[in-house]
Amino acid sequence: MAELSWTEEAQSSLQDIYDHIARDRPATAQRTLESIIDRAQSLREYPALGQVYAYDPEVRILSHGHFQLAYRIASKQRIDVLGVFNGLIFLPLK
Numbered sequence: 001m002a003e004l005s006w007t008e009e010a011q012s013s014l015q016d017i018y019d020h021i022a023r024d025r026p027a028t029a030q031r032t033l034e035s036i037i038d039r040a041q042s043l044r045e046y047p048a049l050g051q052v053y054a055y056d057p058e059v060r061i062l063s064h065g066h067f068q069l070a071y072r073i074a075s076k077q078r079i080d081v082l083g084v085f086n087g088l089i090f091l092p093l094k
Contacts, residue, residue, distance in 0.1 A: 001044045005074070006081045013084040017067070039064040040071075040081055047073045063087060 006014075014033060022029035043049060043062065050062035050071065059082065062069045066087040072080045 002047055002073075002075075002077055002079050004040060004044060004079050004081060007083070009083050010069075010081040017084065017086075036064055036067055036069070036084060040069055043071060043079050043081075047079055 014036065017036070018029045018033050020029075021032055039062065048060070050060035050069070053059040053061050053070065058072050060071055060073070062071065068085045068087050070082040070085065072082060074080050
């Protein structure tokens with residue numbers, strides 16, 4: 001099973017998402033963050049779960065509710081989570 005490695009950008013994205021939601025709904029912010037992290041954990045067992053990003057075939061996109069996780073399969077042992085984006089932002093898929 002692969003290890004997840006979160007880039008600084010991905011960690012910052014998670015913090016921004018949490019901060020934005022927590023202004024009005026702290027409990028919802030915590031649940032949202034946990035659900036995104038849980039979804040990312042599925043990549044450890046199924047790294048090819050996401051769709052290929054149209055502009056860079058080494059990057060894949062995993063959708064989760066209103067969010068998209070960009071990641072790269074670095075090796076059989078490591079998956080790099082590159083960022084987490086609001087799903088309303090269009091990331092072209094192949």
